[in-house]
Amino acid sequence: MTPPLPILPDPKDPRLTRRVTGHDQSGAEVELSVVEERPLTIYLNRQEIVTAMTIGDHPEYLALGFLRNQGMLKADDVVTAVDFDEEVETVVVRTQSETTYEEKLQKKTRTSGCAVGTVFGDMMEGLEDLRLPQTPVKTSDLYALAKQINTMPSLYLEAGAIHGTVLCQGDKPLVYMEDVGRHNAVDKIAGFMFRHTVPADDKILYTTGRLTSEMVIKCAQMGIPALVSRSGFTAWGVEIARQVGLTVVGRMRGRRFVCLSGEARLQRDADPAAMPEEERKHRRKSAAP
Amino acid sequence: MTPPLPILPDPKDPRLTRRVTGHDQSGAEVELSVVEERPLTIYLNRQEIVTAMTIGDHPEYLALGFLRNQGMLKADDVVTAVDFDEEVETVVVRTQSETTYEEKLQKKTRTSGCAVGTVFGDMMEGLEDLRLPQTPVKTSDLYALAKQINTMPSLYLEAGAIHGTVLCQGDKPLVYMEDVGRHNAVDKIAGFMFRHTVPADDKILYTTGRLTSEMVIKCAQMGIPALVSRSGFTAWGVEIARQVGLTVVGRMRGRRFVCLSGEARLQRDADPAAMPEEERKHRRKSAAP
Numbered sequence: 001m002t003p004p005l006p007i008l009p010d011p012k013d014p015r016l017t018r019r020v021t022g023h024d025q026s027g028a029e030v031e032l033s034v035v036e037e038r039p040l041t042i043y044l045n046r047q048e049i050v051t052a053m054t055i056g057d058h059p060e061y062l063a064l065g066f067l068r069n070q071g072m073l074k075a076d077d078v079v080t081a082v083d084f085d086e087e088v089e090t091v092v093v094r095t096q097s098e099t100t101y102e103e104k105l106q107k108k109t110r111t112s113g114c115a116v117g118t119v120f121g122d123m124m125e126g127l128e129d130l131r132l133p134q135t136p137v138k139t140s141d142l143y144a145l146a147k148q149i150n151t152m153p154s155l156y157l158e159a160g161a162i163h164g165t166v167l168c169q170g171d172k173p174l175v176y177m178e179d180v181g182r183h184n185a186v187d188k189i190a191g192f193m194f195r196h197t198v199p200a201d202d203k204i205l206y207t208t209g210r211l212t213s214e215m216v217i218k219c220a221q222m223g224i225p226a227l228v229s230r231s232g233f234t235a236w237g238v239e240i241a242r243q244v245g246l247t248v249v250g251r252m253r254g255r256r257f258v259c260l261s262g263e264a265r266l267q268r269d270a271d272p273a274a275m276p277e278e279e280r281k282h283r284r285k286s287a288a289p
Numbered sequence: 290m291t292p293p294l295p296i297l298p299d300p301k302d303p304r305l306t307r308r309v310t311g312h313d314q315s316g317a318e319v320e321l322s323v324v325e326e327r328p329l330t331i332y333l334n335r336q337e338i339v340t341a342m343t344i345g346d347h348p349e350y351l352a353l354g355f356l357r358n359q360g361m362l363k364a365d366d367v368v369t370a371v372d373f374d375e376e377v378e379t380v381v382v383r384t385q386s387e388t389t390y391e392e393k394l395q396k397k398t399r400t401s402g403c404a405v406g407t408v409f410g411d412m413m414e415g416l417e418d419l420r421l422p423q424t425p426v427k428t429s430d431l432y433a434l435a436k437q438i439n440t441m442p443s444l445y446l447e448a449g450a451i452h453g454t455v456l457c458q459g460d461k462p463l464v465y466m467e468d469v470g471r472h473n474a475v476d477k478i479a480g481f482m483f484r485h486t487v488p489a490d491d492k493i494l495y496t497t498g499r500l501t502s503e504m505v506i507k508c509a510q511m512g513i514p515a516l517v518s519r520s521g522f523t524a525w526g527v528e529i530a531r532q533v534g535l536t537v538v539g540r541m542r543g544r545r546f547v548c549l550s551g552e553a554r555l556q557r558d559a560d561p562a563a564m565p566e567e568e569r570k571h572r573r574k575s576a577a578p
Contacts, residue, residue, distance in 0.1 A: 022549035025561040037523040161521030232450030234326035260311035272314040
């Protein structure tokens, strides 16, 4: 099936934001747009797996990507249906044969954190043997991507308080997902790639979020060889990226960036001095905290 | 026991950051400070509960606060010991009598998200009956707090990529916790309050993070009547805040802010026009995304 590309944010979708009335510093009544945040319960066949807090677009991709990134769906599992029920806020992923998810679920219970915002345990599995493809990464593409992503219409620019993750190829954003949790945004990308069998070797993943161990691990497990962010790093994120050969570029703002891993694959074909500094009006700050 | 106050960030603590070498946009070698991120496995008596990814300071408070905020420790549970073992990265919280955590753990497994960054299920429990104390909140205190918190030495200013949450009283920051996960920062505050039986009614909680449903729920369950952030809101966060009577002030930058809940308790004793705009050098942007 040909993937429906590109997928870009739809800040005018009335289901994704709500007008809320409050008061500003002078006591004047103000009305502002705030993003929605709603529960979505994900089932794998008959098993209830998780309730995610999400903005609510692309529930099918979120469910598929969550299960895939958690290792509950394998690359060769055959998905027979993905049924979203808006009224009861559930999505059921059905597979041809039983999966090993029950065992996985057990492990998750023991080793990972639910209110911690970061996952551990299974996530590290298989990383030791992982080596990413040595695809070159052009700095001209990175500059072009950052500029487009920062300035195109988005829920972030409309209402703030949201994260963005973008699957890119060369200088083109292909799938731009936003969500209240950065985990959800990247899971929606993973779900899209799984659903449409999108190759990962020639892609770049751009995120507004920090380059933590979790983000690095997810990117590597998705098989994407380059990860770019306008935000900063954690030490363990850098360590894992170096171990698996992921090219990681952070603090990318205007002409500036820092590469802390996979430098050898960077093709420095753009002159930074010729790049404009970020325009103030387009500055996305550090994105949604 | 008298609480050891104030607790402020210690950006010079060598265990919390690491010097990492990379290359900037011009290809020049650069060295920068990045925050550490390490696993910490929390036990309640003999039961392994969770592995959190944390910067690693205050493991005892993190463990206590995590268990308290998850409802696994009740306000009247007697903690007999909190044992941190740095080498094996574990902390064991021991209670006088068995708790109901095993049942809780079961529930958590079924209903909450491990890689989702937000929790559900138990977290909503008890919220229906919760009504927060009607403590007045002075805008002069909010301005004074924001200015101090934004400009005092912190890991954020040193290395970025980190969240801050601050327990305040009047115009004074009492406990300023930072962590790679904003959940951890607020859990460390909760652990401190539980350990030292700190009253919540007269406190204000300041966070660099967004005012999501989870942050609002944690603040309300901790019994703190006011929540302040320089970041934005989600619709459900606002809805819950209004339901429990939490005063919520967001987008607080320089002289500007927006109050979307609990307006009646705001005492507007400061003239916004007399407040300085944020100085650029002290601007913390939207904090760590």
